[in-house]
Amino acid sequence: MSDDNSSTRRGPLGRLYHGETAIDFYGRRHYGFIVSGALVVITAISLFFSGLELGIDFEGGVAWQVPASPTLDSEVARSVVAQNGVEMANAKVQTLKSGELESIRIQVGDQSSEVRSAVQAALAVAAGVDINEVSVSSVSSSWGRTITEKGVRALVVFLILVSLYIAWRFEWRMALAAIMAMLHDVLISSGIYSLFGLEVTPATVVAFLTILGFSLYDTIVVFDKVKDNMERFSASRTGIADIVNVSMNQVLMRSLNTSLAAVLPVISLLAVGSGVFGAVALREFAVALLVGLLIGSYSSIFVASPLLTVFKERESHFRNLRGLHASGAELEHMVVTGNATGSKKVRRQTEVDTGSSQASPVAPGSPLTHPPRPRKKRRR
Amino acid sequence: MTRRRLAITLLGLVVVVLGSLAGNIVAGNVPSLGLDLRGGVSVTQEPVGEFDSESLDLAVERIRERVDSLGVAEPEIIRQGDAIVVNLPGVDNQDDAIELVKVTGEVLLRPVLLAQVVDGLDPTTNGVSTTVAQTPTTTVAQTPSTTDAQTPTTTVAQTPSPTDSSTTLPGGPARPITASSVADSTPTTTTASGLSTTTASGLSTTTASGLSTTTAVTETGGPPGTEAPSAEAPEPTGIPDPSDRAATVLAQNADGTEYYQLGPAFATGEVFKGDARADIIGGGWGVRITLRDGATGADLWNLGASRCFVKDTSCPTGRMAIVLDGVVQSAPSVNQPSFTGGVDITGSFAESEAKQLARVLRSGALPVRLQVQAVQAVSPTLGGDSLRAAVISGLIGVGLVLLFMLLYYRSLAVVLIIGLVVSGALQWSVISLLSRTNGLALSLAGVTGIIVSVGVTVDSYVVFFEKLKDELKVGRTLRNSAERGFTSAWRTILAADTVSLLAAATLWWLSVGSVRGFAFFLGLSTLCDLIIAWFFTRPTMLLLARSNFAVGRRILGIGKSVLTPGGSA
Numbered sequence: 002m003s004d005d006n007s008s009t010r011r012g013p014l015g016r017l018y019h020g021e022t023a024i025d026f027y028g029r030r031h032y033g034f035i036v037s038g039a040l041v042v043i044t045a046i047s048l049f050f051s052g053l054e055l056g057i058d059f060e061g062g063v064a065w066q067v068p069a070s071p072t073l074d075s076e077v078a079r080s081v082v083a084q085n086g087v088e089m090a091n092a093k094v095q096t097l098k099s100g101e102l103e104s105i106r107i108q109v110g111d112q113s114s115e116v117r118s119a120v121q122a123a124l125a126v127a128a129g130v131d132i133n134e135v136s137v138s139s140v141s142s143s144w145g146r147t148i149t150e151k152g153v154r155a156l157v158v159f160l161i162l163v164s165l166y167i168a169w170r171f172e173w174r175m176a177l178a179a180i181m182a183m184l185h186d187v188l189i190s191s192g193i194y195s196l197f198g199l200e201v202t203p204a205t206v207v208a209f210l211t212i213l214g215f216s217l218y219d220t221i222v223v224f225d226k227v228k229d230n231m232e233r234f235s236a237s238r239t240g241i242a243d244i245v246n247v248s249m250n251q252v253l254m255r256s257l258n259t260s261l262a263a264v265l266p267v268i269s270l271l272a273v274g275s276g277v278f279g280a281v282a283l284r285e286f287a288v289a290l291l292v293g294l295l296i297g298s299y300s301s302i303f304v305a306s307p308l309l310t311v312f313k314e315r316e317s318h319f320r321n322l323r324g325l326h327a328s329g330a331e332l333e334h335m336v337v338t339g340n341a342t343g344s345k346k347v348r349r350q351t352e353v354d355t356g357s358s359q360a361s362p363v364a365p366g367s368p369l370t371h372p373p374r375p376r377k378k379r380r381r
Numbered sequence: 382m383t384r385r386r387l388a389i390t391l392l393g394l395v396v397v398v399l400g401s402l403a404g405n406i407v408a409g410n411v412p413s414l415g416l417d418l419r420g421g422v423s424v425t426q427e428p429v430g431e432f433d434s435e436s437l438d439l440a441v442e443r444i445r446e447r448v449d450s451l452g453v454a455e456p457e458i459i460r461q462g463d464a465i466v467v468n469l470p471g472v473d474n475q476d477d478a479i480e481l482v483k484v485t486g487e488v489l490l491r492p493v494l495l496a497q498v499v500d501g502l503d504p505t506t507n508g509v510s511t512t513v514a515q516t517p518t519t520t521v522a523q524t525p526s527t528t529d530a531q532t533p534t535t536t537v538a539q540t541p542s543p544t545d546s547s548t549t550l551p552g553g554p555a556r557p558i559t560a561s562s563v564a565d566s567t568p569t570t571t572t573a574s575g576l577s578t579t580t581a582s583g584l585s586t587t588t589a590s591g592l593s594t595t596t597a598v599t600e601t602g603g604p605p606g607t608e609a610p611s612a613e614a615p616e617p618t619g620i621p622d623p624s625d626r627a628a629t630v631l632a633q634n635a636d637g638t639e640y641y642q643l644g645p646a647f648a649t650g651e652v653f654k655g656d657a658r659a660d661i662i663g664g665g666w667g668v669r670i671t672l673r674d675g676a677t678g679a680d681l682w683n684l685g686a687s688r689c690f691v692k693d694t695s696c697p698t699g700r701m702a703i704v705l706d707g708v709v710q711s712a713p714s715v716n717q718p719s720f721t722g723g724v725d726i727t728g729s730f731a732e733s734e735a736k737q738l739a740r741v742l743r744s745g746a747l748p749v750r751l752q753v754q755a756v757q758a759v760s761p762t763l764g765g766d767s768l769r770a771a772v773i774s775g776l777i778g779v780g781l782v783l784l785f786m787l788l789y790y791r792s793l794a795v796v797l798i799i800g801l802v803v804s805g806a807l808q809w810s811v812i813s814l815l816s817r818t819n820g821l822a823l824s825l826a827g828v829t830g831i832i833v834s835v836g837v838t839v840d841s842y843v844v845f846f847e848k849l850k851d852e853l854k855v856g857r858t859l860r861n862s863a864e865r866g867f868t869s870a871w872r873t874i875l876a877a878d879t880v881s882l883l884a885a886a887t888l889w890w891l892s893v894g895s896v897r898g899f900a901f902f903l904g905l906s907t908l909c910d911l912i913i914a915w916f917f918t919r920p921t922m923l924l925l926a927r928s929n930f931a932v933g934r935r936i937l938g939i940g941k942s943v944l945t946p947g948g949s950a
Contacts, residue, residue, distance in 0.1 A: 058755070137758050138758060144425065155888050159887040159888065214881050214884045221876050222844060225877075255844055258847075262782045265778050265781040286825070
């Protein structure tokens, strides 16, 4: 215990800095599950009732963007478009601010090119600008479908490949946990988009894919540590909860650093890029990235690893150690030394505390290392 | 790993990176920017219905020719699966762009009313005498009988059922093409802008006004056939849209040496089977092709051929033009009134010309029907703003990250910063090179990919540094820790990067549009990350750990308190 003294004197930030935290993630796993569960339920409700607002790239349609002028505001624009015989019931008219420039974007369903050009010309006249200042985008609905289908297919293939890879490189339980955490990220990200009525554009999809990659990447780094520690602790009688807890604490600083390193440019993109310069295209990216990164960082800590613990606990090797896990000083000792056997005293203490309340197959306070072999108990 | 080998590795990488950077700078290669960053128009087309891939290749080629003829700077013509994406930076009128890229493999057979070798005369005036200005050098003739005895004709395996789906019509022979599948609902040929640049101005003015009416029909994308009847109806206007087969149109040949006034098409390339091939016929290069049987094949062809042979008013010159996308490929005179089975086109062809004509006829036999699926226009100011904002805010963001790393890892972060610079130089070189050679363009999605890659690269370092600290903490020497730390960090980095590469590869193969661009840059930056980790970080750190410079310094941001207990182990 004596070598722990120096670190226990540090403040929480200092311990974080020196990688000596002892946060009992396992013991608090229910908070993560409850929060995630609630978010998933909210997402499901929101998706069911309001759905996702898909951009024209996925549903097909036409969008005009015209610089706003004293003669043209969104109401005028709306009527100009309607005068050309365009069905305006589902039309979306937005005012976009880009720096000092303000522009109006009108988005409607699929139109013939004749109507497209006519509206473009009419808008240019109404705004008093050159016709080339009015930009038009159009996507046929069949192409929109193709894009969506291809995207979904690519995603499914990707999921299968990644699962196989993780199952081969690590083990299938880790693959399951990682994929579930990733799906959780996608679901909640889309839930946020649905809830706030943000439009899903190809930029959003690209950003989300980035996040998926990042979330997986993050999770894999944690799992790599878990695998490492499973080998290291395999000789000692250490539960999966402890192993995951230790691993989490050991890589916590890495996770935080990485997340920060990823989030900083995105925040800069959002604040400087779209805030100061007012680049609209950037905002789409940045918002999706930010949402995804935050959820990704959260899920690799509070979803993926706890899920792995839950799965692993059912394994025969760890089943008997369920419910046993170290916390506080003992956990800290394990984190710092990477060694399970260093502090028997504390260990025994905690086992008395926790073991008696939970039905453990091993008698409280027993120094046994291999619970399935009761004969040894007698001999000892 | 000896010190020398590490040094050589490090030196090798630095030389390679600096060399490629310098090479690119000397060669003037810079990353070219995508549409969303510089403004322009992007048109995506996809074939509908049946087509073969040769026709699609030909269509891509045709588009490229037309785009090149306009002199658009750095156009990007990409095939994504079956879709053809044409990016035209700097073009701000999207109607021009659409007209430019709309091609079909549709081959029309039209009687030549009038031919005029270019000599500065305005070909549009009707005052030109009706005599043919130039004796046609090409002829069509029956394959087996007349021209050439040497050919063992493959002709006519008298299968009764025509393979073409658009058979029906018992139609009056006067109405040339009734095949409904060739309706105008597919994006057709026209080229307002294409023509206007290459032809006499008299031509362009006549065609231009007709465009708005035709495009309305052509690109709404209804199912083929629905609008066929309107194509049948005689157009009240006399505007010669080259794709309107009922109209009399003006056209020129591929090298612009001859102008033609062409009558209504009496058939399409679909009268032929797709077996056209270039061959030596009667001592010179020619094209041999087989007619389809029945009402949609030989009958249609013979109807036209017989008229041209007798030079009646519908075909006064006796020549029949083979027209692809408004360009006359060949205008042979007809040597006999009726054909069975094979047709030979002979004349003063070079081998390459014959092969090209055979290709055109093959694709004309089963033309690809492209449909405009998406049009995207970005105004140059908007694009430029996005780029400036992305670059500035990206740099600020990266600066913040580096600042944070400096605070956290102290002097170790210098290695990280140099690594990032090397990585950046490497990526810049690759992107510049690919911009030049493969027409790669850096899009907003790509810029995002790169910004994210900064995160990934930084993370590789963080993983390594954290492992290094772990090793030091349990009391190993710096040198030992660096080696062990890298070995285990490399395993982690490899596993995580493999997942990123899997993602990039899957998205690259299976998706379309901006996602694909993103996938490319993700893959590229992940590869760079691996290269930097192995060839830069490893030798640098291992050498540093051995040198006297690092020993005894608190370079790692690790408190003494941790180092002391087992510091000398």
